[in-house]
Amino acid sequence: xxxxNDSIKKIDSDALLRGKGVYTDDLSPKDALWIKVVRSPHxxxxxxxxxxxxxxxxxxxxxxxxxxxxxxxxFTRAGQNYPEFSPYDKFILDEYxxxxxxxxAIVVAENEKSAEMGAKRLKVDYEVLEPLLDFTIAEGHxxxxxxxxxxxxxxxxxxxxxxxxxxxxxxxxxxxxxxALEQSDVVIRTTYESQAQAQSxxxxxxxxSYEDVYGRLVVVSxxxxxxxxxRTLARALDLPMSKIRVIKPRIGGGFGSKQSVHAExxxxxxxxxTGKPSKIVYTRKEVFKGTxxxxxMRFEVTLGATKDGDLLGIKMNGxxxxxxxxxxxxxxxxxxxxxxxxxxNKVKASSFHGKAVYTNNLPGGAFRGYxxxxxxxxxxxxxxxxxxxxxxxxxxxRERNMIKKGETTPxxxxxxxxxxxxxxxxxxxxxxxxxKRGKERFQWDERNRRIEREKDFLKKKGKARxxxxxxxxxxxxxxxxxxxxxxxxxxxxxxxTLLVGATDLGTGCDTILSQIAADALxxxxxxxxxxxxxxxxxxFDSGAYASSTTYTSGNAVIEACRKxxxxxxxxxxxxxxxxxxxxxxxxxxxxxxxGKELSLExxxxxxxxxxxxxxxxxxxxxxxxxxxxxxxAGFAEVExxxxxxxxxxxxxxxxxxxGTAINPALARVQAEGGIVQGIGLALxxxxxxxxxxKLKNNSFMQYKIPARNDLHRIQIELIxxxxxxxxFGAKAIGEIVVNTPxxxxxxxxxxxxxxxxRSLPATPEKxxxxxxxxxxxxxx
Amino acid sequence: MKxxxxxxxxxxxxxxxxxxxxxxxxxxxxxxxxxKGCDTESCGVCTIHLNDVAVLSCGTLAAKAHGKSVxxxxxxxxxxxxxxHEMAKRGVDQCGFCGPGTIMSILYLExxxxxxxxxxxxxxLKGNLCRCSGYVGQLEAVKSYLEGGHxxxxx
Numbered sequence: 001x002x003x004x005n006d007s008i009k010k011i012d013s014d015a016l017l018r019g020k021g022v023y024t025d026d027l028s029p030k031d032a033l034w035i036k037v038v039r040s041p042h043x044x045x046x047x048x049x050x051x052x053x054x055x056x057x058x059x060x061x062x063x064x065x066x067x068x069x070x071x072x073x074x075f076t077r078a079g080q081n082y083p084e085f086s087p088y089d090k091f092i093l094d095e096y097x098x099x100x101x102x103x104x105a106i107v108v109a110e111n112e113k114s115a116e117m118g119a120k121r122l123k124v125d126y127e128v129l130e131p132l133l134d135f136t137i138a139e140g141h142x143x144x145x146x147x148x149x150x151x152x153x154x155x156x157x158x159x160x161x162x163x164x165x166x167x168x169x170x171x172x173x174x175x176x177x178x179x180a181l182e183q184s185d186v187v188i189r190t191t192y193e194s195q196a197q198a199q200s201x202x203x204x205x206x207x208x209s210y211e212d213v214y215g216r217l218v219v220v221s222x223x224x225x226x227x228x229x230x231r232t233l234a235r236a237l238d239l240p241m242s243k244i245r246v247i248k249p250r251i252g253g254g255f256g257s258k259q260s261v262h263a264e265x266x267x268x269x270x271x272x273x274t275g276k277p278s279k280i281v282y283t284r285k286e287v288f289k290g291t292x293x294x295x296x297m298r299f300e301v302t303l304g305a306t307k308d309g310d311l312l313g314i315k316m317n318g319x320x321x322x323x324x325x326x327x328x329x330x331x332x333x334x335x336x337x338x339x340x341x342x343x344x345n346k347v348k349a350s351s352f353h354g355k356a357v358y359t360n361n362l363p364g365g366a367f368r369g370y371x372x373x374x375x376x377x378x379x380x381x382x383x384x385x386x387x388x389x390x391x392x393x394x395x396x397x398r399e400r401n402m403i404k405k406g407e408t409t410p411x412x413x414x415x416x417x418x419x420x421x422x423x424x425x426x427x428x429x430x431x432x433x434x435x436k437r438g439k440e441r442f443q444w445d446e447r448n449r450r451i452e453r454e455k456d457f458l459k460k461k462g463k464a465r466x467x468x469x470x471x472x473x474x475x476x477x478x479x480x481x482x483x484x485x486x487x488x489x490x491x492x493x494x495x496x497t498l499l500v501g502a503t504d505l506g507t508g509c510d511t512i513l514s515q516i517a518a519d520a521l522x523x524x525x526x527x528x529x530x531x532x533x534x535x536x537x538x539x540f541d542s543g544a545y546a547s548s549t550t551y552t553s554g555n556a557v558i559e560a561c562r563k564x565x566x567x568x569x570x571x572x573x574x575x576x577x578x579x580x581x582x583x584x585x586x587x588x589x590x591x592x593x594x595g596k597e598l599s600l601e602x603x604x605x606x607x608x609x610x611x612x613x614x615x616x617x618x619x620x621x622x623x624x625x626x627x628x629x630x631x632x633a634g635f636a637e638v639e640x641x642x643x644x645x646x647x648x649x650x651x652x653x654x655x656x657x658x659g660t661a662i663n664p665a666l667a668r669v670q671a672e673g674g675i676v677q678g679i680g681l682a683l684x685x686x687x688x689x690x691x692x693x694k695l696k697n698n699s700f701m702q703y704k705i706p707a708r709n710d711l712h713r714i715q716i717e718l719i720x721x722x723x724x725x726x727x728f729g730a731k732a733i734g735e736i737v738v739n740t741p742x743x744x745x746x747x748x749x750x751x752x753x754x755x756x757x758r759s760l761p762a763t764p765e766k767x768x769x770x771x772x773x774x775x776x777x778x779x780x
Numbered sequence: 781m782k783x784x785x786x787x788x789x790x791x792x793x794x795x796x797x798x799x800x801x802x803x804x805x806x807x808x809x810x811x812x813x814x815x816k817g818c819d820t821e822s823c824g825v826c827t828i829h830l831n832d833v834a835v836l837s838c839g840t841l842a843a844k845a846h847g848k849s850v851x852x853x854x855x856x857x858x859x860x861x862x863x864x865h866e867m868a869k870r871g872v873d874q875c876g877f878c879g880p881g882t883i884m885s886i887l888y889l890e891x892x893x894x895x896x897x898x899x900x901x902x903x904x905l906k907g908n909l910c911r912c913s914g915y916v917g918q919l920e921a922v923k924s925y926l927e928g929g930h931x932x933x934x935x
Contacts, residue, residue, distance in 0.1 A: 013876070015876075201875070202875065505875060665869070672917065
């Protein structure tokens with residue numbers, strides 16, 4: 001029985017769809033104290049006084065905590081590998097508030113309503129300061145978002161300069177970019193901007209905590225990063241890490257939002273102070289204004305090419321708005337450069353420079369795609385402009401310049417310091433197949449001819465259609481950074497417990513890792529019981545981010561299973577009194593060359609109860625050694641209403657190279673879901689603030705995410721590939737899929753209506769104004 | 781105040797506050813399949829049936845349910861077996877947080893429509909947001925379910 005490459009149902013789907021109480025809030029103790037956060041109405045202010053007399057009179061309110069009650073320890077909420085490339089610029093509570101929605105105080109009460117009422121009655125006096133909201137003038141501005149001097153960054157070379165409002169800076173140059181541009185027949189200079197986008201997972205941030213029987217602090221949380229959470233809490237709360245246990249139950253989606261440490265600090269703090277269980281459940285409003293969103297970014301792109309369409313140089317200058325806090329500021333910008341640029345490997349020179357600045361806007365954070373989405377939008381849109389200028393088919397322009405199987409570029413060696421200097425060859429790159437098969441499925445040439453034929457007919461109806469395409473790559477885990485462990489234990493009836501720290505946030509990785517383990521051990525899947533994640537029991541795993549789980553954690557599972565097979569053979573030889581060479585473990589059975597056979601059930605009973613008295617356990621660890629990018633090509637057809645500017649996406653084809661799809665059904669859903677998030681980014685999602693920094697859209701009524709009736713046809717083509725370093729040939733799929741919709745759709749709008757929208761999202765208002773030659777000024 | 785509700789076929793007398801919403805009351809009573817996602821009646825994860833009509837329990841005052849019957853996902857365990865299967869075999873349950881509410885809407889759609897078109901299905905279910913799946917496989921699952929559930933996953 002083989003499980004890899006089979007569309008097995010998710011092993012938790014029955015519990016989820018029957019509505020079992022398996023998520024964080026379902027499991028919280030009935031007597032837990034409720035916590036509510038009082039949030040700032042101002043974008044930038046200093047807290048002068050807090051008067052809690054009215055709050056304390058609310059029946060059921062137990063306590064109010066402000067910055068004065070909490071030890072001042074700078075930390076970062078980033079939830080990244082240690083040491084973080086993010087500044088330690090956050091305090092659990094601080095005397096400054098730096099964005100509308102920033103935490104001012106917490107109110108603790110017996111029940112939710114009392115906590116809410118208490119929070120409403122807290123009287124806070126502020127010295128309101130002039131906020132810095134325009135990220136284009138933030139660097140070196142006289143308004144300092146972080147005037148406090150106890151901030152620092154725990155790494156060198158991340159470009160953090162608090163006194164200049166710089167949260168991070170990154171840059172690299174390969175070759176002489178000026179020379180390459182000089183030699184070019186055609187040069188494109190253009191600027192693209194992408195907006196802040198809200199992750200919008202269905203389950204909001206939530207956590208509860210209690211003291212266990214040994215007096216240790218247990219935190220149960222909907223988190224993507226249980227181990228980073230434990231380390232972050234230890235620092236923020238000034239507790240030894242050994243005194244904290246983090247448990248992750250089922251999670252209702254995350255998309256990066258739950259990589260940052262937000263809600264957890266409050267219940268952990270309250271339980272530490274009171275010894276009582278406590279809980280917090282963020283409202284949707286709080287998620288919008290009190291957590292993070294995709295970094296708003298602007299890129300100036302310069303491309304140089306010969307008149308035949310050979311790309312000679314790419315230059316990108318980026319600016320990112322990290323908002324009030326610098327979590328993920330440096331790393332999203334760095335990822336952009338290192339994972340966007342290498343896709344065109346034939347250039348003579350590449351130059352990438354980017355800065356992330358502090359403002360008093362909502363903080364940026366991790367969101368699926370992590371800078372690569374923003375950078376791909378800019379670079380691929382510029383490529384489409386180049387194709388237009390060269391009067392060349394954009395598919396042909398890509399085919400001429402993109403990386404192909406077996407090729408390399410020194411840019412891949414830049415992805416992480418410490419990578420070997422030898423060239424990294426893209427032996428599993430199926431980008432060519434992605435473009436070819438995507439083009440066929442989309443019927444690119446036929447469709448463009450049909451659109452040309454129907455042009456006049458459609459125009460009479462006030463409509464126009466167009467097509468666009470884009471290519472992208474991402475990563476599979478972070479080479480030489482993020483590691484995963486897996487432990488496998490043989491139980492006394494021939495079944496295994498698989499302990500992993502990997503975090504299934506709805507992606508199905510518990511299922512996928514079980515499929516991998518079953519095939520690696522050659523046993524049936526019902527012999528594998530997976531358990532994840534609990535920092536007391538699970539081996540270390542960096543967590544669910546950077547498209548790492550299938551590749552990184554999957555490889556750790558394979559390594560653990562390989563070691564377990566060695567152990568089984570070794571101990572079976574003892575039990576059977578044979579030489580090890582004469583014993584093998586195949587198809588779930590122990591066989592000897594003399595023809596003896598021992599089932600795993602019998603073997604496990606014998607070694608547990610009678611002969612050897614040994615618990616067999618094996619642990620595997622894995623860290624990616626080289627970049628292993630997944631690739632994608634996306635094709636879009638839109639219809640633009642020429643009277644209103646409304647854009648309908650009629651069809652989208654995504655051809656994805658994720659190596660072996662461990663579970664094709666789940667891979668396909670990853671692709672469909674990611675593409676739809678990319679469509680939201682392209683057409684309407686926009687975290688919008690007023691001129692005072694106040695969020696305009698803080699609910700799903702005003703912040704629109706794609707609903708069923710916004711979508712027409714979405715087609716997925718999974719390209720069969722195989723990466724020799726991946727588990728059974730697999731690469732990642734989680735993030736790559738969100739990258740191509742925005743550039744492909746923006747190009748399709750341009751082909752249809754003759755207007756190029758350079759700042760996302762392409763709302764009807766923007767498209768209409770562009771069509772009517774009116775300069776679009778965002779509403780303040 | 782006390783209200784009487786029939787929940788999943790069982791008569792219950794429940795103590796509530798006048799401003800309690802049905803979603804919270806049901807969760808306190810142990811019906812944890814009723815999720816909370818938005819507090820503004822705009823995500824659909826709290827969908828239940830009130831007197832056999834699909835409603836959003838986070839926007840329905842508990843007092844309004846007095847004397848009425850409420851059906852939650854726990855009350856359709858057997859009935860929803862086939863739609864669960866159709867969703868799970870396509871992997872479109874994903875994080876599962878929107879699953880129970882979506883299933884309650886699908887069962888309502890099944891009851892009040894005959895041979896719905898794709899756009900009718902989308903219209904009936906548009907209030908059930910899902911951020912994971914992209915809806916494509918969910919539409920296939922609903923269609924296959926309504927047709928009798930014999931279609932295999934089409935790739």
